[in-house]
Structures are given as C-alpha cells and as structure tokens.
Amino acid sequence: MQSSYRAEDVTLLLKDITGQVQPLETKEREKRIQSGIHYCEMLPAEYVPTPKYIEAYEQALGCEADHTAAAVRRCGDKIVQEKGEDVVLVSLARAGLPIGILLKWYLKKEYGLEASHYGISIIRGRGIDRNAMSYLLSRYQASSLQMVDGWIGKGAILKELRRELEVFPGVSAELAVLSDPANLTRLCGTHEDLLIPSSCLNCTVSGLVSRTFLRSDIIGPEDFHGAAFYGELKEQDRSYEFLNAIASRLETAPDLPEKILSHSGLEEAQDIADHFGVSNINFVKPGIGEATRVLLRRLPWKVLVREGEEQSGELKHLYQLAWEKGVEVESYPLQNYKACGIIKQLADA
Numbered sequence: 034m035q036s037s038y039r040a041e042d043v044t045l046l047l048k049d050i051t052g053q054v055q056p057l058e059t060k061e062r063e064k065r066i067q068s069g070i071h072y073c074e075m076l077p078a079e080y081v082p083t084p085k086y087i088e089a090y091e092q093a094l095g096c097e098a099d100h101t102a103a104a105v106r107r108c109g110d111k112i113v114q115e116k117g118e119d120v121v122l123v124s125l126a127r128a129g130l131p132i133g134i135l136l137k138w139y140l141k142k143e144y145g146l147e148a149s150h151y152g153i154s155i156i157r158g159r160g161i162d163r164n165a166m167s168y169l170l171s172r173y174q175a176s177s178l179q180m181v182d183g184w185i186g187k188g189a190i191l192k193e194l195r196r197e198l199e200v201f202p203g204v205s206a207e208l209a210v211l212s213d214p215a216n217l218t219r220l221c222g223t224h225e226d227l228l229i230p231s232s233c234l235n236c237t238v239s240g241l242v243s244r245t246f247l248r249s250d251i252i253g254p255e256d257f258h259g260a261a262f263y264g265e266l267k268e269q270d271r272s273y274e275f276l277n278a279i280a281s282r283l284e285t286a287p288d289l290p291e292k293i294l295s296h297s298g299l300e301e302a303q304d305i306a307d308h309f310g311v312s313n314i315n316f317v318k319p320g321i322g323e324a325t326r327v328l329l330r331r332l333p334w335k336v337l338v339r340e341g342e343e344q345s346g347e348l349k350h351l352y353q354l355a356w357e358k359g360v361e362v363e364s365y366p367l368q369n370y371k372a373c374g375i376i377k378q379l380a381d382a
Contacts, residue, residue, distance in 0.1 A: 036240035036264045042134045045152040045242070046165040047126065050259035053251055056243075063332040067379050073156045074248040076261060077330045079235050083267075083357060087256040088348040094230040094278055096346045101229055102282035104222025104287045105132070107129040109139040111220050112179055113146075119177045120152040122159055123169065125190065126260065127239040128183035128322070131231045131276060132211055136181060138280055154245035154258035157189050161197040162258045166204075175203030183229055186323035187302040189315070193216055214320055214369040215298030224292040226371040228347035230275060232322035233305050235329055237269045241382030247363075253274070298369045305365075305373060306339070316376040319369070321347060328354040334377035337365040348372060 034045035034280040056078040057065070061062055067074050082090065112120060119138070124133030130152050140146040153165040169178060185208070187190055213221035231238045246252070246259040302317045311317055318327045327333045328351065336355050338348055343364055351372055355362050367373060 034242070034257075034260060036242045037267065038134065039242040042137065043130060043150045043152050043240075044310050045125070045126065045260070046162065046168055046257050047152065047154060047242075047245065048252060048257045048259040049262060050246055050251055051261045051264075055112045059330060059332060063377075068216060070176075071158060073159055073246055076243050076246060078268065079237075079243075079263060080329045082234065083153040085143050086350065086353050086357065089353045090230065090233045092346065093228055093233055093350050093367065094275065097228045097230050098278050099286040100227055100289060102226060102279050102286040105135045105139055105279065106143075106222075106286070107281055107289065108209055108211055108220060109136050112136065113140065113144055115207070115220065116177065118144070118146055118178055119174065119377045120146065120148050120179050121169070121173050121177045122148050122313065123148065123178050124181040125155050125194075126152045126245050127236070127242050128232070130239050130242070131272065131284050132183050132229075133181045134276055134277055135187040135203070136209070136281060139278075139283055144285065148331070150214045154247070154260070155190060155193060155197070156245060156247055156258070157193055159247055160193065162256070163200075164255065165257050166201055169203075170201065172178050176205070178204050179209055180206070181209045183232060184210050184227070184320060184322045185215045185217055186318060186320040187223075187298045187314075188215045188217045195202070214294070216369065217297065218292040220248065220319060223289045224294050224309045225289065227322055228321045232279075232325045233350050234271065237266055238271050240272050240274050241266055241270055255319035260313065269378050294369055296369070301367070302373075305375070306361075309375060311378075313378075316378065318374040318376065319367075319372075321351070321370075321372045323352070324351055324372040327376060328358060328360065331374075333358070333378070334375045335361040335363055337363055337367060337375070339367040339371045340364045342371050345371070350365055350370075
C-alpha cells in the first residue's frame with residue numbers, strides 16, 4: 034500500500050484500492066449507514082479544510098505540540114517497561130499511524146531500539162484484519178506485538194480488539210494510546226482528554242491514506258483490508274510537518290501531570306445518551322478526537338463542550354468546524370471528556 038510516509042517509518046499491510054471506490058459525500062454516506070450499510074463498505078469524501086480551519090489547526094499544533102510530545106514520551110516509556118527491547122509496533126490504521134511513527138522515533142532516540150512498525154486495519158463490527166495478523170505472526174513472536182492507536186473515545190475499538198485477539202494466543206490486547214479519557218488502558222500517555230493535533234485533519238496528516246475499507250466484491254478472502262491513496266492531495270499533505278513538530282519537542286516538553294479518573298468513559302457516554310434521548314450509544318462520540326471526527330465525516334446533531342472550557346485553545350478547531358457546518362455547540366458538565374459529538378439521527382434513513 035502506497036502512502037506519503039517513508040518506507041522506513043511504516044509498512045502498511047493494506048490492499049491498495051485507489052480508484053476502485055467512489056467516495057461519497059457526507060449526507061449520502063450517513064443515510065446509507067443509518068439504513069444498515071456498514072461504514073467500512075464506503076469511503077467518505079475527504080473534507081477540504083477552509084483557510085480558517087487550517088489556521089485553527091496550525092494554532093492547535095502550536096499550542097498542543099508539547100502536550101502531545103510529553104504523551105508520546107510517557108507512552109513510549111511504558112511500552113519499554115512492558116515489552117523490553119523486543120517490540121514490534123502495530124498501528125491501527127489510520128489514526129494510529131502517525132502515533133506509531135512518533136513512538137518508533139522516540140524508542141530509537143531514547144533507547145536505541147530499532148522497532149519495526151506496521152499499519153493494519155481493525156473495523157468496528159467486522160473485526161481485525163486476520164490476514165495481516167497472520168502475516169505478522171509468521172515473522173515475529175506474538176509477545177512482541179504492541180498494538181497502537183491515537184486515543185480512546187469510549188472504547189469501542191478496544192472492545193473489538195480484545196475480542197478479536199482471543200484467537201491469537203500470546204498477543205497482548207493492551208492498547209497503547211496517547212490519550213485515554215475513557216480510563217481503559219495502562220499504556221497511555223495521559224488519562225486527560227488531550228487534543229492530539231493529528232485528529233484535526235483526515236488523510237492529509239495520515240500519509241494521504243483513506244480510512245480502511247472492507248467489501249467482498251473488492252477485498253478477497255486472502256487480501257488485506259483495503260485503503261485508497263489520495264495522491265491528488267499531495268500539495269496539502271502535512272503528515273511530516275505534524276510528525277516533525279512533535280518530534281522536535283520530545284526532549285524539552287514538560288511532563289504531563291498524572292490524572293486519576295474514578296469511572297469509565299462508557300458510563301459517561303451512556304449518561305449523555307440517556308440525557309439527550311439518544312437510543313444508539315454509537316451515536317455518542319466522546320472525546321476531542323471523536324468529536325472532531327464527527328464534524329469531519331458524519332452528520333452531527335450537536336457538539337458538547339465541558340463547562341468552563343469554552344474558551345480553551347484545544348477546542349477552537351471544533352468551534353470553527355461547527356460554525357462551518359451549522360452545528361450547535363452546547364456547554365455541558367462533562368467529566369472525563371472536554372468535548373463530545375452527537376450524531377444526527379436521520380428520520381428519512
């Protein structure tokens with residue numbers, strides 16, 4: 034699978050489906066999802082950022098690079114404590130890809146480790162790419178594989194991962210992430226709901242790779258899950274700009290304070306669903322990263338922000354996106370999270 038990442042930074046165990054699937058605009062895709070078609074059977078049209086949104090992204094990168102770098106550092110240290118020197122980073126595409134590269138760079142710089150790094154697909158409701166897992170396990174010890182993602186929202190993908198890895202004895206289901214406000218993993222940079230600037234953009238900060246795809250007419254039983262390469266967006270590609278900005282702060286960023294949480298994010302998400310009468314918990318997307326995704330590629334009903342955080346620099350890009358899309362932003366007494374997106378239920382789906 035081609036990408037704008039250098040070959041030495043990551044190997045993508047994905048089938049290249051570039052040009053084989055027509056991306057769908059958000060409203061059409063949302064109607065299909067809510068009528069029962071799985072999201073992995075379609076590709077979303079990539080959001081083209083407005084100049085105002087790029088300005089908000091650049092401000093987020095400037096403000097949050099230190100926090101992100103400190104989270105990479107702590108997460109990397111925990112991985113080494115857990116795995117020792119025998120570690121293979123396996124990033125969940127696509128949000129995990131830039132994080133895996135940063136962790137690879139950190140392990141090399143701090144510990145002198147040459148950790149191999151791969152990107153594979155896992156899809157909620159469809160599982161992990163078992164062909165990719167078989168490929169990895171034919172080359173590495175099961176105990177050396179370390180799964181990596183960007184952040185945890187309410188834990189749907191982690192739940193999927195734990196269930197899927199039961200058939201791969203010896204592979205740890207402990208997920209390494211930079212931010213875990215759901216309070217579900219030990220291998221996190223912080224339990225704070227952190228703005229990881231890469232969450233603000235789609236493929237243009239993720240190697241120009243689409244989100245992963247699985248449909249039987251294109252992906253055969255022996256194939257890896259698929260993804261498309263958006264080479265036409267290479268002039269807008271900021272993948273290495275992001276990576277280099279974070280990497281430049283790895284040595285100097287102040288440590289993040291430890292945050293102790295008393296309950297899980299899933300409990301809070303359920304409380305939000307109950308409060309707003311949302312019958313499907315999958316329509317509640319807590320966390321800055323998840324709220325951003327809702328605004329970028331779903332049809333949001335409203336966005337919640339934690340009371341007292343309305344002027345936070347971490348949330349400026351959310352306000353900009355919400356304004357562009359005509360979505361209400363409401364202050365709410367969020368606890369684990371600083372923001373939460375709620376998807377609109379389409380009456381005509």
